[in-house]
Amino acid sequence: MQRVAVIGAGTMGRTHAEAYARMPNAELVAICDSRLGAAQQLADKYSARAFADINLLLSDVDLDLVDICTPTHTHIDYIKAAAAARKHICCEKPLTRTTGQAMEAVRICQEAGVMLFPAQVLRWFPEFRKMHDLIVSGAIGTPVVVRTSRCSAYPRGTDDWFADMKNSGGVALDMIIHDYDWLRWCFGKVKRVYARGLYESNIPLTDYALVTLRFENGVIAHVEGNWARPSGFVATVEVAGTEGLLSYSSTESVPLTVELKAKGEQKAGVTVPESPVSKSPYYLELEHLVNCLETGCKPEVSAEDGLEAVRIGEAALKSISTGQPIALA
Amino acid sequence: MAGANVVRIGIMSFAHMHAHGYASCLQKLPNVEFVGIADDDRSRAEQMANHYGVRAFDSYEQMLASDIDAVIVTSENANHRRHVAMAAQSEKHVLCEKPLATTKKDAEAIVEVVRRSKIKFMMAFPCRFHPAFKRLRETVDSGDLGKILAMKGTNQGQCPGGWFTDTKLAGGGAVIDHTVHLADLMRVLTKAEPARVYAEIDNHIFRGDFDDTGIITVEFTNKVFATIDSSWSRPKTYPFWGNVNLEVIGTEGVARMEMFAQKIDLYSDKTGRHTYEYWGDDVNLALIDSFARSIAQDSPVEITGEDGLRALEVALAAYESSKLHEPIDLLN
Structure with missing residues (x-):
């Protein structure tokens, strides 16, 4: 049984918390968010404890895994705190805001002897796994x-933190780091970025x-x-x-589209397309991580993978x- | 058949397969008369002339000395300069297949020959005439999308083979063949000129001595940036020859054009294939109609040799950039 604390009670924190809560070999024991109210609300849902300060949490609660779902620019500080407390770490993508921070995170976790798992969840999206397997x-x-495209409206995170491009890295880091990682998984090392x-x-x-991206094997x-x-x-x-x-x-x-006629004041009906799968990619990803911790196996995504994805994103911004x-060395 | 406003047109060379599309349009349009065909390959001229029920000329000279008004040049890219010069000397108007030429020198020479002559010269960029592009252009011009920030285009296709993979005749491979269409459409939409080009180009699909893959980034004088995928990356089993797709990102919205989306999916046990059967407008009809009208009405052509030159420069800079691994500035 892995005892887990989730740091950050925003969209990703809630998603990860729900996954752990449903997992037979994980126990969600605490939620930490600088907004204590948000932490408390999410913690109450799963009968976990709420904290506003990660250091209090780390000293107070018996833990195996710290799962960091806070804004990108804060990752490095939480990684440092968790590694110092000798806890294994799952960290939302991007692993850190800068390559320098990512290198530091990898080194610190190595020295502390803890696992650093970058949550590059795309590898657990069944369509992306299927494509990877077909290619290989x-x-x-x-x-x-190769062409990939990832499009949405501008994300509105807690306190609109994505809007500060310096903190989020914008679309070229935050969003398409998913694709950088998937592309590396399929095609190996990147040589050059424009x-x-x-x-x-x-x-x-x-x-x-x-x-x-130009890969070392020639793929464009x-x-x-x-x-x-x-x-x-x-x-x-x-x-x-x-x-x-x-x-x-x-x-x-x-596979499913539900179309509802307009009701009451509504002028137009609502169309909701759905692509349901029995286990969400987030659940599959964290299930893999928890199973690795239970059995001592190496996860399919390494800390270095997380670092390399940040390196590509930073090169794109540069x-x-x-x-x-x-050129990437 | 021949009336006062009917423009008499001949085709110079059937080397380029688009000659077939143009020939069938010449037969359909009421304001043109398809007179005949001349070709370096005399037997091809005869074969095609028989097929279309028109005259086979013995030579380009013979056709240009006849009473035709204009020619469509659909020879190999490297021969455009020579054929346009011949037509200009005989004072025959020209509709020229893209790309304009294989080198900047040849392209500029064509523009100069035309400038010194009295002929009308039109560049065959038929995509400009597609109703979806016209609507896209209206949408952009209306300001509904706000200010244009970026564009993303693809003109991916199957490898046409033949002389298209002979770099001496074609001037390159996929990149020179496909980049110019989107470069032209993007110039029209942004009303700006390409200023900087970066490209990654390679030959890893066919491993021939021609390029088959290209991702080209273009920055325009108004800071709009765009990419063009001009790869011959559609496999033989692909249901259609390829695509012309263009997305426009504006401050107030986005627009996506898939030029050949008007199609029926056909699954045939007879051919063992799945194919797209296109039912939208034939863009070549509007192209040739425009050319014929500018001759009949003595009005300016809609697409000039300079337009052809500007689009070609993007493709040529892409080759240079890919070799040097650095962006190429066009306006210095």
Whole structure:
């Protein structure tokens, strides 16, 4: 049984808390949030304890795992605190705000002898796992040119923390780090990054980036990050190889659509598309982590994977800023 | 058949497969007369002339000396310059297949030859005439999307083979073949010129001595940035030749154009294939109609040689950038 504390009671904190609460070999014992009320509310739901201060939590509660779901720029401090207390760590993506912080996090956790698990959840999305497996199996021959796209409205986190681009890294770091990690999983090391984007444009609640990655194995990938849509979420992937093409769109993978007629004051009806799966990707991801802690196995995603994804994101931001391609050593 | 406003047109070379599309349009349009065909390959000229029921000329010279008004140049890219110069000398108007040429020098020479002549010269960028693009252009011009911030385009296709993979005749592979369409559409939408180009280009699909893969980033003079995917990345089993897709990101909204989305899915046990059967407008009809009208009415052409040159410069800079691994500035 793994005793878990979730740090941050925002959207991701709630998602992770729910997953642990349902897991037979995990026990959600505490929630920590600088807004004690938010921590208390979430903790009450699962009969856990609420804290506003992580150090109090770490000294007061017997824990195996600390799961950090706070805004990106605060990750490094929580990682340091948890590692100092010799707790294993799960950390929401991006692992940290900067490559330097990510390197420090990896080193600290190594020295403390604790696991640092970056929550690159895309690897547990069944459609992305299926695509990975198809690619690796050679279904399209040798992969050559790839396109990914991840589009939504601008995220509105707690206190609108995403709006501070310096803290969130904007779409080129926060959003398409999912795709960087998935692409690395499929195609290996990135050699060169070129990107154009609105990171420094100061357009309120709008960000957009087009990133070209060149991999060491020759693959060219085009990665779109889009926080400029009025609403809705769309992810698409296309991988062209020497012997075929693989193509996915979230808008076309919808086994259920419910359409309701307008009621009362409503002028228009409501259409809700759904792509239900029996276990959510977040549950699968954290179940994997907890099982690894229980059995002592190495997780499928390493701390270094988390670091490398941040490195690509930071290179994209640097390329946007300088207009030059960035070589990754 | 021939009336006062009917424009008499011949086709110079059937090297480019678009000649077939243009030929069938010449037969359909009431304001043109499809006179005949000349080709370096005399037997191809005869075969095609038989097929379309028009005259096969013995040579380009013979066709240009006849009483035609205009020609469509659909020869290999590297021969455009020579063929346009011949037509201009004979004072025949020209509709020229894209890309304009294989080098900047040739492209500029074409623009210069046309400038010194009295002929009308139109660049064959048919995508401009698609109703979906026209609506997109109206939407952008109306300001509904706010200020344009970025664009994302793809013109991915199947590898056409033949001389398209002979870099001496084509000037390159996929990138020179496909980049120009979107570069042109983007220029029209942003009303700005390409200023900076970066590209990753390679040949890993076919491993030939021609490029088959290209992701090109273009920054325009008004700071709008865009990417163009001009890869021959549709496999042989793909249901259609390819696509022309363009997304526009504005401060007030986004727009997505999928030019060939008007299609029927056909699953055929006869062919063993799934195919897209396109039912939207034939863009070539509007292209040739526009060309014929500008001749009949002596009005300016809608797409100029300079437009062709600007689009070509993007493709040429992409090759240079990919070689040097650095962005290329176009306006210095």
